[in-house]
Amino acid sequence: MVGNQVERQKILDIRNLRIELKGRRERLAVVDGVSLSVSQGETLGIVGESGCGKSVLSLSMLGLLPKAMEINGGEIWYGEREDEAQPLHLLKPKELRKIRGREVAMVFQDPMSSLNNSLTIGYQVTEGLRLHLGYSRQEAAAQAIELFRKVGLARPEKLLKEYPHQLSGGMRQRVMIAIAIACNPGLLIADEPTTALDVTIQAQILEVMRQIRDQDGTSIVLISHDLGLIAEMCDRIAVMYAGRIVEEGSVADIFDRPRHPYTIGLLNSIPSPSHKGHRLHSIPGAVPALHERSVGCNFAPRCQYAMECCRIEQPKLSPVGFGHTTSCFLVVEEGVRKGDNRNTADRAEGTGEVLYETSVAAEGTGAASR
């Protein structure tokens, strides 16, 4: 694996991607100008609330968009080596089928509904091996048993002949992971892989995913609404809000020096031991629906710092530190004004604190006036 090179090869490169929902009269942007990249062996977390477009984004990487949606602008490039990079957004269904499951694989959220109930576990796990890699039945079965051991499934030989309904949720999710890693893909996309599972089972699944990443150097895109899970698993985090990326950076950037008001609000609204006895910070209002999104910053209606320009123009993702970008006029303006990029990160921490204090005060008065 080339994972240890100084300059790591980008395995997935998404540029200015726009995905639209085709309506009768108008077309609504579900994903709006998203750029992301994943390096070899890296784990990228995409975090956001329901309806922010994170699942649609992940489906587009596999060419699995529902019929009502289509890519309208932007590019998705995938390749383990630069000269081999393929434009996933241009490939025909037949070409995509060769990549899907072999080079890019996906673990879906709900292990209850994403396995076929009328086929044996063995069939579903070996299907990819036989189609993509041309394994014979026996070879594939032997390989499947190996895979079951790898993901920690007990009695693998018997499991081949069993059906999904005979397994528990945790076991089914392990089977899903076994299917996904069967052809040793370069990129694994996991869309809320543990949301449907209990906490103790969640811990087991994360352990399996960590092993796969460390042993095989597989790159992972982990999509979740759970900030704690993202913090534990990922190298880099992208925060999505209403179809756009509002902040991107390392785990430390996002958790210790968040700059975007939405990220700050999100972090402060998680009940954690240090919040005990205090009022939780809550972001007023709700996520705007597709047709309510504006030309300006989508967070402006819920943002207490919203300025005139926020409602008219969409802020661009701009650097606020090394590898740390955010799309907010407030933060960018401040950075430009101070004209100093070296200390931005240090100052950011202070800003975060101040934002939190004022937001609590503002909320207090809001409640009183109600």
Next chain:
Amino acid sequence: MLRAVDGVSVSIRKGETLGLVGESGCGKSTLGQITARLLEPTGGGLFYKGEDIAGSGSRNQQDLRRRIQYVFQDPFTSLNPRFKIGRLLEEPLKLNRLGKAAERWSKVSDMLESIGLDESYRNRYAHELSGGQRQRIGIARALMLNPEFLVLDEPVSALDVSVQAQVLNLLKDLQQELSLTYLFISHDLNVVHYMSDRVAVMYLGKIVEIGEMEEVYAHPLHPYTQALVSSIPAERAAQKRERIVLQGDLPDPSAIPSGCAFRTRCMHAHDRCFSETPTLADVREGHAVSCHLWSEESYSVNEIKEVRTASL
């Protein structure tokens, strides 16, 4: 016969919040429904203010229903889609023949105000509201009859983080304002920790540990609780900690293991756990645990402590 809840004894004090945590299928919702008299227990007693209310007559029951209310997990399915919000909130008053039409009208207005929604919501349908607003309506409906006690069954599990905070704040405010007592059921330990004064941990129909929230959170005694607490994601990335990863799945509730139900996944399991069922016993003042490790001389307390600090 399957015992969803088996030999549970628990008491809730006036004005407190008792958190109830456990994995799906452990019987925490069943216990909540028994508490609110939505289910009838097969055995045992249920005392409310010193009075046995299990199997009490229907007139008595109606009075109890007024005092003990239930908030359901899923705000999408627990509100009738064909009723306007105003009617949804008025319904409990009508059923109990309380007040004249004008009084009911103003009571609904007051309630809407106290949950932070304006009068215009009266004429909307549930599908026009967001998840957080719907859950507020669910809470408001439960409060229409001025109950003393609320059973909250995963009230924020279906909500996004930012909205979850709104509902948790509302629940805290209402508790103070109306001096309510809560039974708060959740699988999310962070949420339970934030809301509760005391906590009970359930595993396969039994309570395995119960105590003051801070105490249990800081010093979990039962190996299951220890695994749960260790699985809480760290607050800051820098505090990444070692998880105790339990092996295996929750056993089938229709074939509960002999002895201690947790022994199949417990790393401290020994002979006695196979043969003898542990009972819930106080280890410290107000902190009870059901585990042989804590009732035995042979296995010293210090030894387990060492194991725990090593693995945490």
